Amino acid sequence: MRKQLVEIITTPDPALRNSPLESICQLLSLPELLAECNELERFRRRSGNLYERVRALFFLYAIHRFHLPLKPGSAGKGLVPFEGYEHLLQRRFEEAIAIFFEAQSANGPSDAVSSALAAAYYGLGFQTLADQVRRSVRSVRGNQWMFRIGHPFDQPLRIRPELLQHSELDGSFPILREATPVRMDLSHSAWSDIFFLGMDFPEGARVLNISIDLCIKGRDKEPRPPIEAYLRVIDEPVLRLTSVDLSATVDITELPEIFDFAKDYLGLLKAAVIASGIVPPGIEGSRQSLVALLERVVVPGQGLELVSNVNNIPKGSRLAVSTNLLGSLIALCMRATGQAKSLTGPLREEERRLVLVRAILGEWLGGSGGGWQDSGGVWPGAKLIEGVLAEEGDP
Numbered sequence: 001m002r003k004q005l006v007e008i009i010t011t012p013d014p015a016l017r018n019s020p021l022e023s024i025c026q027l028l029s030l031p032e033l034l035a036e037c038n039e040l041e042r043f044r045r046r047s048g049n050l051y052e053r054v055r056a057l058f059f060l061y062a063i064h065r066f067h068l069p070l071k072p073g074s075a076g077k078g079l080v081p082f083e084g085y086e087h088l089l090q091r092r093f094e095e096a097i098a099i100f101f102e103a104q105s106a107n108g109p110s111d112a113v114s115s116a117l118a119a120a121y122y123g124l125g126f127q128t129l130a131d132q133v134r135r136s137v138r139s140v141r142g143n144q145w146m147f148r149i150g151h152p153f154d155q156p157l158r159i160r161p162e163l164l165q166h167s168e169l170d171g172s173f174p175i176l177r178e179a180t181p182v183r184m185d186l187s188h189s190a191w192s193d194i195f196f197l198g199m200d201f202p203e204g205a206r207v208l209n210i211s212i213d214l215c216i217k218g219r220d221k222e223p224r225p226p227i228e229a230y231l232r233v234i235d236e237p238v239l240r241l242t243s244v245d246l247s248a249t250v251d252i253t254e255l256p257e258i259f260d261f262a263k264d265y266l267g268l269l270k271a272a273v274i275a276s277g278i279v280p281p282g283i284e285g286s287r288q289s290l291v292a293l294l295e296r297v298v299v300p301g302q303g304l305e306l307v308s309n310v311n312n313i314p315k316g317s318r319l320a321v322s323t324n325l326l327g328s329l330i331a332l333c334m335r336a337t338g339q340a341k342s343l344t345g346p347l348r349e350e351e352r353r354l355v356l357v358r359a360i361l362g363e364w365l366g367g368s369g370g371g372w373q374d375s376g377g378v379w380p381g382a383k384l385i386e387g388v389l390a391e392e393g394d395p
Contacts, residue, residue: 149280
């Protein structure tokens, strides 16, 4: 049988490679489309090319979501195996796919099982990209140590002495503040700065953006950075995270809570703590003590409070608020732990680049998957940012 969809993925011919998926799926019968899915499944497992694997996964997602359920012979009703559903909730997508495939083979294709397979393939596609982001971030000089730490005693970071000095007036600790602009893209990238789309057409991935401060006309005297982040030491062995604009706060005492991004509205703050190295990504699943880790970073009996505030920006503003908020929080944490040279003032160029890389990691940890030009607010002025073809040795 001709492997039409695999050929679309692997061909060097742009005309064929850019063929719409619908142009193939509409012409195939249910058995033929199922056979193509089986070929795609085998192909994505054996391919050593990241782009090919991810494109095959998104093909499989789209086929099961939009095409197979409409084919004559596909049942409108069906049962989704509960064990597979549990694997979906735990983000164990490979295991879920195997169970759903067994159900499809035993009972025939149905809308229900196709829907479950679509969810699993979609999740696995983004998980595959996120794993590559982790590998890329890990390869950047200055980041490797974060992924090797599995015990609090291995943590090299320490809070700067200036932040541990009590005030003579009220006994409180100093507050470190970071203020960051947002970014506006003047030439739209058509989302080519999202990793997979950038891989599909890297020569078209170009963005001109500027950093901007904001004000409300008639109320504010002058524009100011709309993103603010604050950090201080507190006299409790907890990690306290607060979002002022979302009216959300939590005291975290256990390590697994930090890696549970869906539990509350504080996923970005959790991602910043991880991406900055205060809670290193390598310690996830280690069953170690957060209190012991805080004792290592701060001092016994004390913890950290991290606060964010986004001033008067509505959701959907297209100003890359989440990524620049991450960048602001990460820069703040890096300053507090001596990873940036200065407590105040502009970051150095190499520090900005490290903030950008870690902000991308934070976006993918938190599940928002932002683009590589969204951190533009960390740099002042106007920037032209371009994608380039990978070369030998690039991660």
